[in-house]
Every structure is written in structure tokens, then in C-alpha cells.
Amino acid sequence: MNGKYSREISVAAALGLLxxxxxxxxxxxxxxxxxxxxxxxQMPALVAAIGITLVIITRxxxxxxxxxxxxxxxxxxxxxxxxxxxxxxxxxxxxxGAFLGAFNGLLVAWLGLPSIVVTLATMVTWNELLRLWQQGxxxxxxxxxQWFGLSQAAGQGVVIGVAVALLLxxxxxxxxxxxxxxxxATGTDAEAARLAGIDPKWTTFGVFVLMGALAGIAATLNxxxxxxxxxxxxxxxxxxxxxxxxxxxxxxxxxxxxxxxVLLGLLLLANVNPALTHFKMEPYWERAIQGLVILxxxxxxxxxxTKKAA
Amino acid sequence: xKRILCTLALCTVxxxxxxxxxxEAAGGDDQLTIxxxxxxxxxxxxxxxxxxxxxxxxxxxxxxxxxGPTTSxxxxxxxxxxxxxxxxxxxIAAAAENKDGLSTALRKAQxxxxxxxxxxxxxxxDARTFFVNQATEKGIGDALLDNAAALVGxxxxxxxxxxxxxxxxxxxxxxxxxxxxxxxxxxxxLVDIKPxxxxxxxxxxxxxxxxxxxxNLKAVIxxxxxxxxxxxxxxxxxxxxxxVKVVGLGLPSENKAYxxxxxxxxxxxxxxxxxxxxxxxxxxxxxxxELKPGATEFKAGKLGTMKIEGDNILLGTPFAFxxxxxxxxxx
Numbered sequence: 001m002n003g004k005y006s007r008e009i010s011v012a013a014a015l016g017l018l019x020x021x022x023x024x025x026x027x028x029x030x031x032x033x034x035x036x037x038x039x040x041x042q043m044p045a046l047v048a049a050i051g052i053t054l055v056i057i058t059r060x061x062x063x064x065x066x067x068x069x070x071x072x073x074x075x076x077x078x079x080x081x082x083x084x085x086x087x088x089x090x091x092x093x094x095x096x097g098a099f100l101g102a103f104n105g106l107l108v109a110w111l112g113l114p115s116i117v118v119t120l121a122t123m124v125t126w127n128e129l130l131r132l133w134q135q136g137x138x139x140x141x142x143x144x145x146q147w148f149g150l151s152q153a154a155g156q157g158v159v160i161g162v163a164v165a166l167l168l169x170x171x172x173x174x175x176x177x178x179x180x181x182x183x184x185a186t187g188t189d190a191e192a193a194r195l196a197g198i199d200p201k202w203t204t205f206g207v208f209v210l211m212g213a214l215a216g217i218a219a220t221l222n223x224x225x226x227x228x229x230x231x232x233x234x235x236x237x238x239x240x241x242x243x244x245x246x247x248x249x250x251x252x253x254x255x256x257x258x259x260x261x262v263l264l265g266l267l268l269l270a271n272v273n274p275a276l277t278h279f280k281m282e283p284y285w286e287r288a289i290q291g292l293v294i295l296x297x298x299x300x301x302x303x304x305x306t307k308k309a310a
Numbered sequence: 311x312k313r314i315l316c317t318l319a320l321c322t323v324x325x326x327x328x329x330x331x332x333x334e335a336a337g338g339d340d341q342l343t344i345x346x347x348x349x350x351x352x353x354x355x356x357x358x359x360x361x362x363x364x365x366x367x368x369x370x371x372x373x374x375x376x377x378g379p380t381t382s383x384x385x386x387x388x389x390x391x392x393x394x395x396x397x398x399x400x401x402i403a404a405a406a407e408n409k410d411g412l413s414t415a416l417r418k419a420q421x422x423x424x425x426x427x428x429x430x431x432x433x434x435x436d437a438r439t440f441f442v443n444q445a446t447e448k449g450i451g452d453a454l455l456d457n458a459a460a461l462v463g464x465x466x467x468x469x470x471x472x473x474x475x476x477x478x479x480x481x482x483x484x485x486x487x488x489x490x491x492x493x494x495x496x497x498x499x500l501v502d503i504k505p506x507x508x509x510x511x512x513x514x515x516x517x518x519x520x521x522x523x524x525x526n527l528k529a530v531i532x533x534x535x536x537x538x539x540x541x542x543x544x545x546x547x548x549x550x551x552x553x554v555k556v557v558g559l560g561l562p563s564e565n566k567a568y569x570x571x572x573x574x575x576x577x578x579x580x581x582x583x584x585x586x587x588x589x590x591x592x593x594x595x596x597x598x599x600e601l602k603p604g605a606t607e608f609k610a611g612k613l614g615t616m617k618i619e620g621d622n623i624l625l626g627t628p629f630a631f632x633x634x635x636x637x638x639x640x641x
Binding site: 026028029031033034037038041131132135136137138140152222225226227228230232233235236273274277278280283284 | 350353354380381475501502503504505507508509510511514515516518519520521522523525536539543544547548549563564567
């Protein structure tokens with residue numbers, strides 16, 4: 001398949017096929033309440049995926065986002081448990097996330113260290129510090145914190161609304177704001193970007209800070225969905241969102257990709273598991289199928305590149 | 311000599327209030343020194359174990375040394391055992407973080423004439439005389455299914471949430487559940503087993519899917535602790551509180567809210583304080599020569615007579631924490 005949006009179209013087709021199969025063979029999938037709960041529970045990953053998309057387009061990677069997510073959740077939980085209002089807890093989570101992101105960004109942008117090594121190190125460090133600090137204990141949140149103190153349906157609506165608003169804002173900014181174009185330019189060719197008057201260091205730093213802040217928002221959106229925080233809630237989140245970005249057509253070597261593809265990639269990967277349950281298939285298939293989807297995406301990327309080179 | 315050791319220990323081991331007190335009370339050289347090693351000492355589970363251990367030590371007039379790594383750290387466990395060997399304690403009761411790693415240190419202790427007993431997590435059989443087994447695989451599986459069966463009137467579909475599909479503990483419990491179901495509850499049907507990667511949120515998503523994929527589901531049994539509140543939240547969000555029963559293996563503190571709301575009906579676990587108590591009773595009896603290999607039962611103070619199977623001292627059937635009793639427990 002050719003054309004600018006070939007990836008988006010093929011992922012959308014695969015997702016459409018899955019959804020049609022579910023409609024035909026497992027209509028229970030479309031019951032309103034489980035659909036709403038299922039969608040709401042994917043929103044934190046969507047918000048984190050916005051951040052990782054920016055990071056990958058800048059030709060970097062951040063595998064510490066799961067750890068950032070866990071840490072931000074605990075920070076927000078502690079603030080909430082101390083009796084502070086919700087807004088303060090959200091600010092604390094976003095602040096903590098931005099700080100952790102700035103730490104990564106500083107090392108990557110100004111010391112020129114490879115982001116995979118930096119964020120691997122920070123991932124392990126934050127996770128171990130959390131373990132030491134919280135000893136794996138669940139933290140109970142004050143009553144009225146869940147669903148922002150609203151009804152369940154309204155709370156779910158707010159969670160979905162916030163995530164979708166962030167997605168729209170980010171997609172619009174990447175296309176229409178100078179900052180968005182700087183991100184693409186830095187990822188395509190940092191040297192050329194510099195000659196064009198863009199500071200790739202500040203751009204990279206900014207993207208990591210934004211990633212951290214988004215991890216903080218994601219953690220809060222997760223926090224309000226239950227009355228407790230698990231201190232390692234972010235375990236495995238990095239794989240999930242990086243996979244969504246890759247499947248969604250974000251080039252792992254930077255400069256290319258958009259959020260609509262990532263949204264489709266996330267929806268496709270996230271629906272494999274519920275589909276298996278509804279088709280009464282063995283859970284062993286989940287990882288195998290997700291792996292296959294990622295592999296197909298990577299192969300498609302590879303073929304595209306070879307074709308261009310030829 | 312013991313007094314000197316006691317002073318020495320004070321320099322290295324922080325928790326020694328019992329040492330001084332019991333040292334004065336019993337006096338003399340025949341007073342027992344029992345060293346009690348948790349997997350990690352900041353962990354609420356082992357703090358609760360220690361509570362029971364202290365009660366037993368006080369009853370027995372023995373010195374209790376309690377020390378462990380601050381976080382899961384097998385190397386630190388060995389270091390502590392080495393210290394106890396040079397202190398010359400009478401008996402060591404240990405929960406092994408790393409089976410083989412700790413066994414080497416425990417064998418060394420045995421070679422120095424120190425009696426060794428394990429609890430909670432066993433070492434190699436030749437590195438200790440007895441293992442205080444908090445619950446057998448069958449005991450846990452039976453307790454989970456029996457509680458679920460009683461709640462659903464012994465019939466209907468149920469599903470299991472596990473940690474991951476290769477976890478050996480969980481798979482043994484699931485096997486016990488399947489065997490029990492085939493034997494006693496022919497009208498119950500296991501429809502699915504889902505892994506939650508030990509994550510509460512994943513357990514919630516899996517349970518949400520199970521509830522819509524199996525509209526006749528009557529119960530969810532979680533064999534991993536993060537799965538219990540996760541399953542409960544899904545049942546609650548689905549508006550099926552009380553319609554779909556939730557039973558699982560977990561800590562009372564993590565489930566209190568859901569149990570009180572009536573979303574989760576039973577949380578299964580052994581009484582952790584009793585585990586510490588029984589361990590110290592057995593350790594003391596072993597050191598005094600009252601408990602010997604080959605014994606089939608053993609009198610453990612206020613707990614009464616406990617069964618011994620092979621070299622496993624059994625704490626007995628697990629306990630069900632329910633709406634009625636969960637407030638009495640804080641671990």
C-alpha cells in the first residue's frame with residue numbers, strides 16, 4: 001500500500017475487522033457499561049502514548065515512563081491521603097512527572113547521553129526507590145476521591161473527556177504550532193534543524209519534560225478509577241505505549257508519525273485481550289498476537305525504507 | 311556468657327527490648343536465645359509475624375532476636391545468619407528469600423550446633439529440621455473453592471484470576487481448585503483463567519471482560535493478592551455487587567473497603583500472627599529436644615496440638631476474613 005496515510009489505513013482496517021468480528025460473534029462486547037469501563041481504563045495509556053509519540057518523533061526513547069507513572073501515582077496518592085483537595089494532588093503528580101522528565105531531558109539533551117541508557121537507568125532507580133519507600137503496600141485513597149467525587153458514569157466521562165481533549169490539543173499543536181514543527185525537524189535531522197535556527201537541545205529537553213508531565217496526568221487519570229493505589233501501577237506501561245506508537249506508524253528513527261495512527265495502534269493492541277476473552281480463546285494468545293502485530297508493523301516500516309532507498 | 315552475647319547483640323541488632331527483659335527474668339545459662347529472620351523487616355506481613363513471635367517468646371521466657379533486611383535482599387539475610395552464628399544463638403527460625411542462597415548459611419549454622427527451623431518460605435530440606443508450613447497447596451485451593459461454593463450454592467460458572475500463567479505457586483493452587491471442584495462440586499464450572507501480571511488494574515480489566523463475555527458468571531476467585539481488589543472494582547463498576555461473588559487470597563488491609571461494601575465476600579489467608587507464634591514455639595521445643603524429627607504432632611502453647619506431616623509443621627486450614635471479622639485485623 002502506498003500513500004501518506006497507508007499505515008493508518010491498514011491499522012484501522014485491522015481494528016475494524018476485529019470490531020466487526022466481535023459484533024458478529026460476541027455482541028456482549030458492546031454492552032454499554034463494560035465498554036465504558038474498558039475505554040476508561042485505557043485512557044491513562046492514551047495520555048502516556050501522546051508523550052511517547054513526541055519523544056520518538058524527536059528520535060529519542062523513554063522507557064522510564066512506567067516508573068514515572070508509578071511514582072506520580074504514589075505522590076498524588078500521598079497528597080490526597082493527607083487531606084489535600086484533588087487539584088493539589090493533580091498538580092503534585094504533574095510537577096513530579098515534569099521533574100522526573102527534566103532529569104532525563106537534562107542528561108539526554110545536554111550531556112548527549114543515549115536516551116535508552118539514561119531512561120533504563122532512571123526506570124530501574126525510580127522503581128527500586130519506590131519499592132524501598134512503599135514496600136509494595138497499597139495506599140487507600142480518601143472517600144470521594146474516586147471519580148472526582150462524581151457518579152461513576154460522570155467520572156468516566158470526565159476521564160475520557162480529559163484524555164481526548166489532550167489528544168486533540170496535542171494533534172493540533174503538532175501540526176499548527178512552531179513548537180510542533182521543531183519536534184519533527186529535530187527528529188528528522190538535528191544538524192539541519194540547528195542550521196535552520198531551531199535549538200535541538202531545548203526541543204529535546206522540552207519533549208522529555210512534557211513526557212513526564214503527561215505521565216503525571218496519566219497517573220492521576222488512573223488514580224481516580226479506584227479507591228486504592230498500587231505503588232507499581234505503571235509496570236509494563238512503557239512496552240504498551242511504545243508498541244502502540246510503533247504499530248501506529250511512528251518511525252522509531254524519528255521525524256515521522258502522527259497521533260491518529262498512535263490512537264489506532266493503541267485501540268488495536270488494547271482490544272486483542274478483550275476479544276480473546278469474548279471469543280473464549282486461551283489467554284496464551286494475547287502476547288503472541290500483540291507481538292505479531294508489532295512485528296508486521298516493523299516489517300512494513302523496513303520495506304518502506306528499502307523501497308525509498310532503492 | 312549469654313549476658314555478654316546479649317550486650318554484643320545490642321550493638322548489632324536493633325529490636326532487643328525482649329532480650330534484656332527476659333534475660334533478667336530467666337537468668338542463668340539455660341535460657342534460650344531464638345533468632346527470628348523475616349524476608350524483610352519493614353514488611354507489614356512480617357511485622358505481624360513478629361508480634362506473634364514475641365508473644366511466644368515471652369510465654370517461654372526466651373530471648374528473641376529479630377532482624378532482617380530492610381528490603382528483599384538475599385545477601386543481607388546470609389550476613390545476618392553469619393552474625394547469629396558468631397553470637398552463638400541456640401536456634402534460628404528463618405523465612406528464605408532465596409532458597410539455595412540461604413540454605414548454605416543455614417547448613418553452616420547447623421554444623422556449629424545451632425538448631426534450624428524455617429517458616430513461611432522453606433530452605434532446602436537438609437538445611438533445617440522442620441518447616442512451619444502456613445498452608446499447604448491443597449489447603450489454600452480447598453479454602454478458596456469451598457468459600458466460593460458456599461456463596462453460590464454449589465452451582466454455576468466461575469472464573470479465576472491468577473498472577474501469570476507460569477507462576478508455580480498459583481498453578482499449584484489452581485490445580486487444587488480444579489481437583490476439588492471435580493470431586494465435590496459437579497455443578498460448578500470453571501470457564502476461564504486470566505493472568506493479571508500481579509497488577510490490580512489489569513485484574514480489573516480482565517474481570518470486566520470476563521463479566522461481559524460470561525453473563526452467567528457467579529463468582530470470581532483470585533489466586534493472587536493484587537487480583538482481589540482488582541476483581542472487586544470491576545464487579546462494582548459493572549453494578550454486579552453481590553450478584554457475582556468475589557473470593558481471593560490476599561491481605562485483609564487491601565480488601566477491607568470492598569469486603570465492608572459487600573463486593574468481596576471472603577479474603578483467604580492464614581492468621582499471620584499465629585504463624586510467628588507457632589514458629590517460635592516449635593523453635594524452642596526443637597532446641598530443648600522436646601520436638602524431634604519423626605514426630606507427628608506437637609503441642610504449641612495456646613494454639614493447642616498441631617499436626618506434623620513429614621517434616622512440615624502445619625498451621626492448619628487457612629482463615630476466611632469476612633465482613634464480620636475483618637475489622638479485627640490490621641495487616
